[in-house]
Amino acid sequence: MTRLLIVLPALNEEASVGDVIAEIHDEVPDATVLVVDDGSADATTERAAGAGALVATLPFNLGVGGAMRTGYRFALEHGFDVVVQVDADGQHNPADVPALVAALDGADLVIGARFAGTGDYRVRGPRAWAMRMFAGILSRSARTRLTDTTSGFKAAGPRTIALWAEHFPVEYLGDTIEALVIAARAGLVIRQVPVAMRARAAGVSSHNPIKAGIYLLRATMALAIAYVRPRSAYGIGEGL
């Protein structure tokens, strides 16, 4: 029996977090749900606790990276075998969680990919170019075809949990791109499973070309730094 922890990083999600938790309880009744409240100013913590989730409330905002590292630490300390990251805004469909967990058989990390055929999630402009470029580079590192490297919908097995509890990147965009670079460089087996994003997510990406350009620059820099950093920085010198 695998012990499954679903982690929801949440910043000011009081409107949706309760519904998402209820839906997870329906779709994945065996899972333990941990909401990491990333310094919300609203009632996220209270709503999540009221919906029956465990809640770790960060004293101030750390970003998705810090929230997720808290989740992986909690999982490691409490002996969970699998961690699935699900966004608290409802864009990820909890019904996809079992498919992600099933794909962990023979893999250490499974990404719920938004461009792999299912759903109608579309991005255009510099953001799309950046995403395509990252997918190409990371596919080479991971020795498998990845089409969506910026997805937050991920399932992590025991080896990934052990690595990320210590080394989940907390810098800008670290929770997506650099986290995958670390996993790939540590020799973990990465796989992707197609998922559909739900209405709330589609279209929220920035349509402002300046913002998209800045995103492209910062993301490229984050990627470059992730590769330049010596393997010893992740404590993965001799493989895992």
Added chain:
Amino acid sequence: MSLATYIVGIVAAALVLTVVLVLLGRRRLRERHAVWWLVAGALALIAAIFPQTLEWLSALLGIGLPVNLVFFVGIAILFLVDLQMSSELTRLDDRTRSLAERVAILQLEVDRLREASNGPGEQHGEVQYETDRGPREHREP
């Protein structure tokens, strides 16, 4: 160079050194951070007392105006100190983040233990602490 300029130079350098040493003595400045300020103060004092050393060194390095050497060394030291501060800031940030994550997990565990010790049906047990966030809502068991 007039006598006044000469004295002003020495007093300024001595003042820098004194302030650094006093802060060190009061433990308001870590030795790790004080090193560069001590080096800068000592160099300034030497150059102030013996301006010839400055001229001699400038000639040796082929610098036409000795004052340019002063600017160069000054900027170099400020640059290094700034870099050290940035690096230190990064380290402190890492530690603060790590502590915040640990606090969140511990808080969660303390809440659960407290709930468990209050037992079911005793929604308002004797041990009622208020956290800095105010009293927490009790969860459904």
